[in-house]
Amino acid sequence: MPSILTLVFLLIGGIAGGLLSSVASMASLASYPVLLAVGIPPVYANVTNDAALIWTGIGSTISSLKELKGHWKQVAFYGTFTVIGSLVGCHLLLAFPSAVFEKVVPFFIAGSGIMVIVSAKHHSLEPHKRPLWQELLSIAALLFMGVYTGYFGAAAGVIVIVLLTYVTDEKFIVVNAIKNVICGLANLVALIVFAFTSHIYWIQAIPLAIGMFIGGYFGMDILRVVPAKYVRIFIAVLAFLQAGYFFYKAYML
Template sequence: MTIWTAIFLLLGGVGGGLLSSIASMASLASYPVLLAVGIPPVYANVTNDAALIWTSIGSTISSTKELKGHWKETWFFTIFTVLGSIMGCILLLSFPSSVFEKAVPFFITFSGIMILVSGKHNTLNTEKQPTWLRIVYLGTLLIMGAYTGYFGAAGGVIVLVILTYITNEKFIVINAIKNVISGFANLVALIIFMFTSHIYWLQAIPLAIGMFIGGYIGPAILRRVPEKPVRIFIATLAFVQSAYFFYTAYLR
């Protein structure tokens, strides 16, 4: 690997880290970078996951202010996504990810819409939510953990939507919690894939360094940007990614 390739991966990682910590869309930057340096698609996906962990580490360190007083609920939500991630990895080892490919564009489009819609209400109060509804939300987190381990495309955006409806916290706090629980779901998937697939560690290292930097910078940017433009930005990226996956699943 040349120094220019390493710099290319580093910059791609910074972009991926920023997109992940702000908009849960790291793969829009990092995955194409891995393909561009010649890594096959299946292994690029796994290598991307190996580097993506460092985005969560960077964003968590940078978000200690937002996470203060919220660690108990963060760990509680993490349990569901981690268990789901284990289930998803088992499914991936048993069935091809192409099973999900035709449904993914619609999942992502729905998530983009919900990111916009969920920002228009301020009346949610989790203390007044019926028990059955909270069980549904937590079950959905379990499913999304499985989705992250099995396929993963825009999984963070969908988790962000679920957390918006399951807690009353400000968007920047919800985003910080999302970064933590998604990070653990990815970590579990990575540990499993380390023993079942091939990771291009040499390329993953500069990508991971870039992702750590981008993940650390992301929360600082969110503190200085109004919530509405951020939601619009996330939704726009979701629709772009949805269109791409629709093209690959139905038109290519």
């Protein structure tokens, strides 16, 4: 049984992760190292992190009901394809190691960080009806995003933000709210799969999840008062930092 100090440490780490998730889609920058610090092996820390991440999505969804009003059909549409992709990604992870994919991930994340900044120009355009080929491409991208979330997951929320920016004409705070819901659904699918195929440290996951719920809930309040351009810069900086970490891990160790 973990000590009280360990549980408090996990709670604080969860709050930090929840804030980072709802604001910058980078919960694992805080939550994953916390799980490693309390002695959970890396593979199981990743699975336990998924178990707690769901509560970030729940907290941010409750907090962003105002932004989600009138957008639930979009959430259901995007979420359906992301969940299907996540199921595929989970099964791929169980069947094949992710070592080769890890070589590509740093560049994938860095590219997403750049696109977060560049995609801001998209919303300076007037809303318009997209041709059929763009809609089909969007569906394919959502499926791929789900596969990525289930298979690897690093900075998945950032990539979803970029994708939704291009497939919708919504404000950034609405895009972020939709992202929180569909990423939460993808994480839920991953948890269900891994609960039967791996080992989750539930005692450590509970305080982490409580913290993530708190952080996810209050993170939306931050987004309402901070200009979107500064949030985009913050997300991009964190994406570059995470890309650097995975580059070091894949090529330097």
